Amino acid sequence: MTKHQTSSTQSLKFPLIEQAKQDETSLFSQSWELPDYIKSNLKHTLRPYQEQALSNYRFTQTKIKPNPQHVLFNMATGSGKTDLMAALILYLYKDEGYRNFLFTVNTNSVLMKTIDNLTNANNEKYLFTNRIEIAGEHIAIQTVTRYPKIQQPDTIYLKLATVQTVSSDLFTSKENTMGVDDYKRSPVAVLADEAHHYSANTKSEKEAENTWESAINKILTARDDLEAADSSFKKNLLLEFTATVDFDKESIYNKYRDKVVYRYPLSQFMHDGYSKKVKRIETSANDDEKMLNVVLLSQFRKYRALAEGVSSTFKPVIMFKSAKVAVSRKANKRFNEIISELNPESLIKFIHKQQMLDSNDNAILELAYRYYLQNQPDLPRIVSEIRRDFNPKNVLNANDASGNMLEKGQYDALNTLESPNNLYRVVFAVAKLTEGWDVLNLYDIVRISDEAKANKNSTMVEAQLIGRGARYYPFEISGKRSYRRRFDNDPSNRQLILETLHYHTMNEPQYLKQLVSSLKQMDLPTGKDLKNPPIEVKLKSNFKKTDVYRHGKIYYNEAIDVPDSYFDSIQKYGIDHKPDLQRNLNYGSHEVNYGALAAATETKTINVATFNDRYIKKAIQKLEFYKFANLKNFIPTIHSMREFIYGDQWLNARNLKLFLTVPIEYRADSLTSDEILTVTVNLLKEYQVKIQTGYVKKRGTNKFIGYPIKDYLSNYSKRIPNYDTQTQFDKSQDIDNYNMKNDTFYIYENAVVNHLEYQLIQRIQGHLQELQDKYHKAVYLFRMDETMHRESAKSDDLKLHQYQQHPEYGIHLTGYQPDFILFLENTDDFYFQIFIEPKGMSGERFENELWKEELLLYMTDHHAEMEFADNAANVRISGLKFYTNGDGRGTMSQLTELIKHTKPDKD
Template sequence: MAKAKKIPANARQFPLVDQAEQAENDLFSQHQSYEIPEYINGNLIHTLRAYQDKAIRNYHYTQTEIKPNPQHVLFNMATGSGKTDLMAGLILYLYQEHGYRNFLFTVNTNSVLMKTKDNLVNENSEKYLFQDKIEIDGKHIFIKQVERFPRIQQDNTIYIKLSSVQKVSDDLFVLKENTMGLSDYENQPVAVLADEAHHYSASTKSEKEAEKTWESAINKILHARDDKEQKNLLLEFTATVDFDKEVIYNKYRDKVVYRYPLNQFMFDGYSKQVKRIETSASDQDKMLNAVLLSQFRKYCAYAEGVTGTFKPVIMFKSATVKISLEANKVFNELIQNLNVTDLLAFIKRQQVLDSNDSSALSLAYDFYLKNEDQLGKIIREIKHDFDSRNVLNANDDKRGNMLEKGQYQALNTLENPNNLYRVVFAVAKLTEGWDVLNLYDIVRIEKEAGTNKSATMVEAQLIGRGARYYPFEIEGHKSYQRRFDNDLTNKQLFLETLHYHTMNEPQYLKQLVGSLKQMDLPTGEDKKNPPIEIKVKSSFKKTEAYKKGKIYYNEVVDVEDEWFDSIDKYGINHQTDISRNLNYGSREVSYQANAGVTETKTISVDRFDARYIKKAIQRLEFYQFDNLKKYIPLMPSMKEFIYGKNWLNANELNLFLTVPKDYKSTDVTPDDILNVVIELLKEYEVKFKSGYVKQRGTNKFIGYPINEYLTNYNKRVPKYDTANLFNEAMQKIDVYEIDDDFYVYEKAIVNKLEYELIERVKAHVNELKEKYQKSVYLLRMDENMHRESAKSEKLKLHQYGSRRNRSGEVTETHLQGFQPDFILFLENSDFYFQIFIEIKGMSGDRFISELWKQDLLLYMTDNQAEMEFEANEQNVRICGLKFYTKNDGQHTMEQLANLVQIKNQ
């Protein structure tokens, strides 16, 4: 009998994920209108990211649209993607929407347990994820850590028990006093949050149901209330699930509720880039290389304008505790004995070895050699920063406990300005639970290090954890996503890259690369990667289009405070008749369970008056007069803001609510009305803030000479040798030679989707040339053309006009301009045609967040008459297209064909 073909993990189907995805795209689905409740983000320190929002949306879908509601689900999310933030949000969601008060957090290691204690229950910790005061519906909610859920429970209280899975299992199977036995899980509903859940499938992996495994213990808890109306829940979280194994896939096939793989996490920019420095240097030489690179990284950060403390950390990874302690001793002696003569000799020796192939190390060596007269001072700084007091040996004993007191706190506060540690020596750190952000170098100590698949998989997991992004601050601004991927000044290389220093041994590297591919973890060797010069074709430079042609962008003007004289100037479409949905979910659980909420009706709220507006304003800090005045400079008083016809116009408002069909108007409580008004004013708050901008786009378009702004420029090609599925996700960038004269550059360094667009335009070139005899050119407007130049600000589009999209909805104001990716330049004897084209390879929430750009492009196309030009430029037409997406999913080329009046192919 033929052996069944192995199905790769990426090809597996997960019904819950698929159903939730379908519901997101179904215009008639109740789920599509669901919004993450404000009390979640309002009570968390960190605003949930788009993918975390989607995880909660998917879970909400399973608990409202699928019958029976799944008790057991799995969130399969990348290392570093913020699973604990998601847990905190889900705790609030389950408490408020489904009435769960008891939460058991369990994991297999004490280090993760300690970290999570700081995250969820330790209000004094810098890592605490909740706001100081948790408030839902005006009620103060308390979180209490317990060892046993109390029989009599206090109102407005969430109880959290944190325990290792070993202890949970022991307590369940070995009866002892003051521990939680099975009856405790039968008495009251419990939601179990099981972290690093791949450890709980021991019996599944062995394909036998042992009586007292961790897996068995968790399952007993899960099913302890199956005969009750409110059942126990199990929410599992892990980055690592071996779906390649049939038995694991079968267990989780119908339980996976959300997937956010590592490759997507890195593509979305929430991680550092990862580069490998492969060298034949000794362990001691690798140590010094890492120190020189780390210190140079620090100097670069401050030279690039990073403010606050920037402290890049190095981790030295050893095979055993004994070797780690030995390496620690060698390192301390190395720093203590460092001097100018030896350092110069070391650098010159490294320059003739393979270390010089590293782009990062080569730049660091050049820096130290150019500053030879300052080496004495630099070495003193190195000795100070890397003094033995700033070195942490954080190894675990066999039970997972730190060897010395205080090391846990030090290890988990490395980003703190008061934490001076620059180096960590460890064996088993970073495998699970460590969420340090400012780790920039990992050095593999070779002594006794394994080279088999098991060892390289541990290394790959280590790299994945170390790649978490560090939100350093530049010019007062923090970003939690990469911002310098295409930067030519090496900001990306030194501020947004993790370097893994490893050995240069072919067989081992083959194994490591295989492990990195298996994890879909994109890395590349840190080799010198000089930028490629992208030249304007000499043939194009000879054309009239180049010599006399112009590219058009709209002007911006300063906005005086007097302009902000009404609510509509902030992009708020405030009508006297306000229609809102009533948030009845938390009070109508039984109704939803029995009949669903597919049928609704709209009712008028007779009891609504200005008192609700005033009460809501009292509850919202933003609407305090002194704060509101910052955004509404013309507002004379709160009374005018509340009652003025140009503002909230409270006496004239009518409120209409969408409610279930069986609802009576008397079912709507004053709290319901107040909550609706609060949510409305919160939405207005966002628009007041985004709408108060000091510069705005105008309908006047200025022509800039093509020959001044279309220039040669340099760009690097990112190189990844472990990118697997990631290649498709990230739209891999490559170099393409384009001989056809319609493309004005000799080469195109573009991603696959951008090249697809070029090919689509190319297919129409002959038709276009028949209609536009003078010029048919495609211009790639790369952000690298005028980097660090004032010119780049001129070549941007800005919102103007009434800011309404094609559906007639008022769109939000966006201060920043943007540069569309391409301009199609057409010209005949009658007029000049400029068409902006923007590429979008993203989907979901990221795509939606960019739609304001598409609205602007389409607004230009639909409102040609509004545009103004210089007196001698009346034959100009400027248009924009819908975003171009994969395989022309939005029929952008059909729109183009209609605009330029050619046939669409």
């Protein structure tokens, strides 16, 4: 379960998942790694959650007696259930001895896609390697309509059929079809995709569901009367897969509570970065206007990709979703007319009209409009490209009469839209693509409003389609491909547009309320794509006339190259690793924060006598980062995992002791091995972050370089974060725009800062008179925002690097830029530069940042050690302790003392 699930779902218990988790964390359990025969025979590398799903299933077949015949994998749309099925086929063949597999689905379209994925080695989406080899033997996958009575060695027999066909064959005696005797003769493993269609979830069940339930019961029990005492006997198995299970319904939960073997909800999938982000464009535009808007956005997305260095094969696809086939065909016809009639003049007129609409406040559309307006001289070429790219030949209508999407190669075209040879940019469809369609380069879905309904059923279909369209597209940049989002922190939207799905819908309150409800029910986080223009932060014109701006400098220390040989201990990564590990125990829903909550919670420290190196090894096995091949990239001096685990300079696992801070009422004998392992895993996760950030190829020196203020302080733009209420992630941002025109000490006309930063500015203002009394010539506060130089190499210049040697962890190599510089100058041309850093965090996060404060204070206390590149004897550089809310640490008092006792050097 994750924090993103509803409270009702959170409280539900699934015994198989709990048992698998307990077994995995047990010290007496033999840890299991994904076998090489699975790794080497799958085209795709399994993701950690897919490996966990497979591990959970293996647990049910090896450590639970009797082995469960029927299990359910509840995994998000787009999370790679078919890859998992391919891995399970290999596992069941090799480890459990199954050779006969039945793959069943609810629709022919999904069936055709899966046949290609599992059996067609020439298909781009084939899931296995071209040659499957296990234990030195070539394994053939043979598709059958009926399992042969005499079976060949080294062969996997795979029957793929719709649930309707399977049921019909069982209940209707026909030649060359599979009856109960066929499932009785040899053990069969059934893989049921989109299994929610087959579950009885109301009192008035559909006949198809009754037929399926009866059919599957016949298949599962077909061999029961053959069961023998010997261990080689195998029952038939049913493995169900679905993203959609309504566990809030008691009947569904009761049916599946002891069958669910793994869960991976959609919100977790999206939070982990394996999907596109999803934004809603809610507009009052009519369908014609929405069609042209989405074409302009899609083409802008294509141009943006090329500008960012994405492979030229990048092709964003649009889908138009209609309520009825007749409406879809009518919309298709109208779309072709709009494209054929488009010209540069009509395009400019359209954009101006859209920009005048008060209701049109969509950020991404405005970016697209701006692009076309800025490139007006080139519009004839752009319009020509639009008419070519969206020519009727590149528009696919998936509303064939047969319902199977097989006419004119439609099926192949729909499932190869990512292929460079597939030129389709647009798909028109009704509801048949809501399942089984796994196109990755779908970036825009448009709801055609004509005859569209706004009831719960229709909006749930839309929500499911949005979830399917959110699958991530692993495009290449400079030859490198990623399968997770790369640009979540891109404030410009220029790159994030390549990782966002937009759903274009109508601005009708009642419909939107129902849609949002359906999206919540699906656990699918989305938000409105609202305009959020960057705010320009301008230098004051009066400041630009001063000698400080024209001739002054700001000083940061020089960084030099660091050899790999430097990284010879864990301390060199800024990790204060001690033999006595002091950690906190998450106790129930309350986390005891060591050393911080003593006033609120009475605590005690217990020695965990059972802690030993096995926990370290077990935790390492659970974390992908600590695989040796990867770890070696960050710790070049280690030669083996054993050295990392047991070496004196590294984890030194044999000599570690664990002490836990727990509530005073906590009984030490209540501590479980699961809790100890969780603490250990969290420790290594923290070390992972420090190792990754600590492996820096530059280190600081005591030599300071002056950078001209006029070259480095300039106007810049910054956005105020605009979080949608429908997302379930942290929205605790408090950035605002403050007018600073009348505050002469502040060099910018406005301050786009958070509340704590603004509080610091006000505190400085409160000390302004005493500062000006001593520094008559200049008192200025610089806001050093990294967005000033986001797109230039200058941002790397203005960073401080730790250069003092810490007795325990050496030197933090990571550079950082304190948020503020207080710049002071007196009549003797003595310059005093004071770095100030506000910190709103607390607890361990605050403690992890303290190395920055140590550097600031070290500069204050060791001025004599500093060297200056320009022999500047009249410069003093200092730093203050972190400023916290309400000046709780006395930062302003330190400033007062510093000003009082600092005098110009008279060398």
